[in-house]
Amino acid sequence: MSDSRSQDPQDPQDDGPQETFISHLVELRSRIVKAASGVILVFVSLVYWAPNIYNLFARPLMESLPKGGRMIVTDVTGSFFVPMKVTLLVAFLIALPWVLYQIWQFVAPGLYQHEKRLIVPLVSSSYILFICGVAFAYFLVFPTVFHFMAHYNAPLGAEMSTDIDKYLSFAMTMFLAFGITFEVPVVVIVLVRFGVVELEKLKQIRPYVIVGAFVIAAVVTPPDVLSQLLLAVPLIALYELGLIMARFTTKPVAADAAASEAQAD
Structure with missing residues (x-):
């Protein structure tokens, strides 16, 4: 006689792994929503000052340009979207501890106690070192490189003008490179x-x-x-x-x- 439980579609044991997987997906979605909400909240609170944030972001290049030099816009919407992108980047960096906390809350139940003791200092030091890398690029690398390039262009008689979107791409690449390096x-x-x-x-x-x-x-x-x-x-x-x-x-x-x-x- 066959076991009736093996054919019972209502057997709770059959739904156990699936329910666990679904519960993990629900928890993951909840953490992603909370993390994104934190970034959006910071972004909305900073969006009014987006032009000022971009001016601060572009200061290393602007201070290295020769007298009368300026940045240009080659895209119709560039003057709007580039400051928004920069502000979103700043918002993400500010909200990153909150994002990391949500990640921690998701993975912590599956970690051993010794792993939990390691994760907190490692994540904290990683965040601090990444910010240090970005600051190193902004305060030391950018002024040095831009000053060098501006003086290099002078004997050539070339005017140094950079599109704001290309400057954003360059700065993002450098920030990421130095952040990872640190x-x-x-x-x-x-x-x-x-x-x-x-x-x-x-x-x-x-x-x-x-x-x-x-x-x-x-x-x-x-x-x-x-x-x-x-x-x-x-x-x-x-x-x-x-x-x-x-x-x-x-x-x-x-x-x-x-x-x-x-x-x-």
């Missing part, structure tokens, strides 16, 4: 902490990292030696900083996991 210490610490790569191995590949840093700088930055050095040198220095900090995080993760599981039991 995450190198966190990446090194995570690799060592979770046993993916041994610390001694990372020290041995130092020459390859140096070459790779200059290759990345040559690809990402404008084709001038100065901007390439401004990216490659911090990348190498941050890698060395990560190696130094990783010495204090060599405690095996397996031991932490075993301790967490023992506490859970």
Whole structure:
């Protein structure tokens, strides 16, 4: 006689995995909506000052232009949408802790206790380092590169005028490049902490990292030696900083996991 439960469409055990998957999707949607709402709320509160935010955003280039130099608009809607994009970027950076908190709330139930202890400092330091990378690009790299390019154009008799949309694309690329570059210490610490790569191995590949840093700088930055050095040198220095900090995080993760599981039991 066959088991009637195997053919019962109302068997609650059959719906268990599906219900769990749906509940995760509902939770994910809720977290995405909350994260997006936070970004939109900040954006709406800043949109009135969008022209001022863009002027602040463009200041490094404007201060490097020769007397009488100015930026241009080649798109009919560029003068409206570019400041809006810049304001949205600023809103996202301001609301990023809230976005990360929503991500944390979604993934935290599936983490061990030792993983929870690591996530909070890692996420916090990643956010701070990313902001430091953006600030480094804005306050040091941009003025240096723009000043160099403006003086380079002068002997050629060329007038330096940049479309605001192209300036936004350039600045976004540089912000992303330097923001990610400043995450190198966190990446090194995570690799060592979770046993993916041994610390001694990372020290041995130092020459390859140096070459790779200059290759990345040559690809990402404008084709001038100065901007390439401004990216490659911090990348190498941050890698060395990560190696130094990783010495204090060599405690095996397996031991932490075993301790967490023992506490859970």
